[in-house]
Amino acid sequence: MAETELSVVCKSCGSEVSPYVTECPYCGTRLRKRAPKLERRGEALAPQETRRDRRRRRSAERRERRERMRRLALAVERPYVTLAAILIPAAIVIVDRGSNLTLEQLGAIEGFAGTTPWWHYLAAPFVYNDIGYLFAVGVAMALFVPGLERRLGAVPTALLLVACGALGALAAQGLDDALGDGFTFAAGGNGVALGALGAWVMIRRADARDDPTEELDTIPLVVAAAVLLLLPVVNDYANWWAGIVGGLTGLAAGFSATLGRR
Incomplete structure (x- = not known):
């Protein structure tokens, strides 16, 4: 399992903590009401996508596929x-x-x-x-x-x-x-x-x-x-x-x- 990246800074003590915890482990300050749900993507853990985010990501992937196909079509001579x-x-x-x-x-x-x-x-x-x-x-x-x-x-x-x-x-x-x-x-x-x-x-x-x-x-x-x-x-x-x-x-x-x- 990949190690979780520390990317959240506690406003109370200034320490970098995991974005997946609700309280600062150093000073006990409440960071968020609930921890985000996690899902495995390959070998790493990431926050679970909402339905809206999932639809947006899939729509972006489809547009990217279509754009690749259009570029490929332009490369076809006949x-x-x-x-x-x-x-x-x-x-x-x-x-x-x-x-x-x-x-x-x-x-x-x-x-x-x-x-x-x-x-x-x-x-x-x-x-x-x-x-x-x-x-x-x-x-x-x-x-x-x-x-x-x-x-x-x-x-x-x-x-x-x-x-x-x-x-x-x-x-x-x-x-x-x-x-x-x-x-x-x-x-x-x-x-x-x-x-x-x-x-x-x-x-x-x-x-x-x-x-x-x-x-x-x-x-x-x-x-x-x-x-x-x-x-x-x-x-x-x-x-x-x-x-x-x-x-x-x-x-x-x-x-x-x-x-x-x-």
């Missing part, structure tokens, strides 16, 4: 996952326009449940039949995925995007089979984009809760979510179920990422 999530689908669009391959051959889901090869569930979220569809999803990727890369890292972010897309595509065919006619069209990254948006919102929401100075502007987020959710209205391959399930997957992943900070 958000590689974001670039890949935009450029790979763009390359597939070019291949589609310049070859005789069909969207289904490139990985789009067209057909009944049980007839779709497994790899289509991984590929379909990155296959687009329309440049406008790709543009809408690409803007969402550029807005939300870089923040996820900085907070989660490149590999977890890539796995998150793949999971949102694949689970959305899988759910689209399963739910169409259970609730519809069973024939499914599903391609493009509306589920991936909604998943990235959901994860980003959960992480930023945790930041705003920890630090009242951080505000979360909900209006642009609602507009972005509405645009992505309504993509199936203007594009047959943007599946409703893929978007909803992909968004829910992102929300769950973002919530899980914040659990360790509670």
Whole structure:
């Protein structure tokens, strides 16, 4: 146990005494009404923190962590996952326009449940039949995925995007089979984009809760979510179920990422 530092001076006799005693051991003068509660911090004893002090310390630690992460983010040259999530689908669009391959051959889901090869569930979220569809999803990727890369890292972010897309595509065919006619069209990254948006919102929401100075502007987020959710209205391959399930997957992943900070 570390030796307690003598830092309190008795006003009566001028002796230095421990800050954790109530009476001066030299003259008996009353120094305080009660001794502070102690708690062990490492190998030393220190006064027990009040709830307010503990909240302030934790808030300061969170701000310091976020500042370190911001400095680290500035040191990152390029958000590689974001670039890949935009450029790979763009390359597939070019291949589609310049070859005789069909969207289904490139990985789009067209057909009944049980007839779709497994790899289509991984590929379909990155296959687009329309440049406008790709543009809408690409803007969402550029807005939300870089923040996820900085907070989660490149590999977890890539796995998150793949999971949102694949689970959305899988759910689209399963739910169409259970609730519809069973024939499914599903391609493009509306589920991936909604998943990235959901994860980003959960992480930023945790930041705003920890630090009242951080505000979360909900209006642009609602507009972005509405645009992505309504993509199936203007594009047959943007599946409703893929978007909803992909968004829910992102929300769950973002919530899980914040659990360790509670």
